[in-house]
Amino acid sequence: MFNLVIGQYVPSDSYVHRLDPRSKLIGVFLFVVIVFLADNWLTNGLMVLFCFTGILLSRMRFSFIYKGLRSVFIIVFITFLLNLFLASGGDTLFQWGWLRVTSGGLMQSIFISIRILVIIVVTTLLTLTTSPIEITDGMESLLNPLKKVRLPVHEFALMMSISLRFIPTLLEETEKIIKAQAARGSDFTTGSLKSRIKALVPLLVPLFVGAFKRAEDLAMAMEARGYHGDAGRTKLHQLNWSWRDTMLLTAILLLTVLLILTRN
């Protein structure tokens, strides 16, 4: 029912899985920034190549990632069309009324589509290979310096890990309630827009009731086990920066240098 690959974690033991979450987070962040340096075929090719290498090293099946990206294709396609007709420059390839396609516009829309896809693939790869707990641990560790200016970094990380932790639970709950209401003849997939929106009420009310109840239980359970926030708290999973992580960042720095040298 929920065929979303983005945000899902697939446990495995590949190079990418074993990387320190911090290096992956920094890496993805840098990558998303340098994507904007790419402005010709060579540089865009480099970005795509980097993605493919990442997927290969993570030992994810291409078909699996492709399936997850299908829902994003619509967004990419709309962006492609908008750019195709609105961007100008170069020779006119095609004109119909006020609609005009230029070679510059075509190039730009292809590059922008590649840019969006590459960003989505890399961030998907991050979540596919890094468990939510690792991600929040990494975040917390990276944001640690901000504690000096009294930012509640630990609390933010906790909120994030709790919400990430409960996404699957909520999805499961949603599926259960959809099934229970479907068994009572409720129909979520057909009918007019109005009737479909109305059909959401029997789904949302129980979902909210359940979420509040669960939040209360969780707060109680945490207090019962003496949770008192950040001060003096040790970690079960120690983060471990290895030479591979340095390699990843070096690779991205090299890529940046290459991009700067080869871009127009």
Place this chain on the structure above:
Amino acid sequence: MDITFEHVTHIYGQKTPFEKLALDDVSLHIPSGSFTSVIGHTGSGKSTLVQHINGLLKPSKGKITAGDVVIRANEKKQSLKKLREKVGFVFQYPEHQLFEESIIKDVCFGPMNFGVSDSEATKRAEESLNLVGIPASYWHRSPFDLSGGQMRRVAIAGVLAARPQAIILDEPTAGLDPKGRQEMLDLFAELHKRLSMTVIMVTHNMSDAAIYSDQVIVMNDGKPLMIGPPEHVFLQTEQLRRVGLESPETMLFLDKVMAKARKKERIPAFTIDQTADVVIQILNGVKNHV
């Protein structure tokens, strides 16, 4: 309504890394008007099995016939609504599905979805609420003000209000106190007897399965391991134990008594009354021998 499974296979998350075979070539028959219990340890495919009966899950392979509706693999447009009207489904913790502002409105939700008129739906709702024993003074209150046991009754009334011919119960007594449990089970036994409803109950409680059902399906690893009357199934203690199940406590107790009386035969007895009778029989027998 008769329910038949023919070579039904169900695979969760087909073609993803999470692929899992949940039902493996299942063929079985649930006769009309029977009380069937489905037992098995967690993950044995019980819930998956029963969710096929009203089309909440579609088979990956094979065919299911429920009354005059047929569900096949890879068929998109199906008369699922008609099927769901005839087969009610009470989920685990059904009280989690309540959403309306008043009890009566919530119970009306099912029949209204199946195209019943307002007045008819209200009539059926009142009938069902009477059946599950929610007094009329409560009917216009919010379902969220009720106790857990009462909420469950309201939810069950919501399923009954569609007037199904068969009803599926997925662990209907989970989380209830002993009195609530007993009342709930008595309610289902009555529905079965008085309205000759086909009842299919998924349960972890062997005694409930033994006492109430005429047919027991033991699931293991996505396959039915045994199908038969409880008097037969619960004598196979060894086989049950191998798949992580126990015989009802009364049977375990009788086994101990038999062993102490140095007797070999095994008599199925599931209620306290039956057990007492068997114990007296054994004691008399022993006395006669001495």
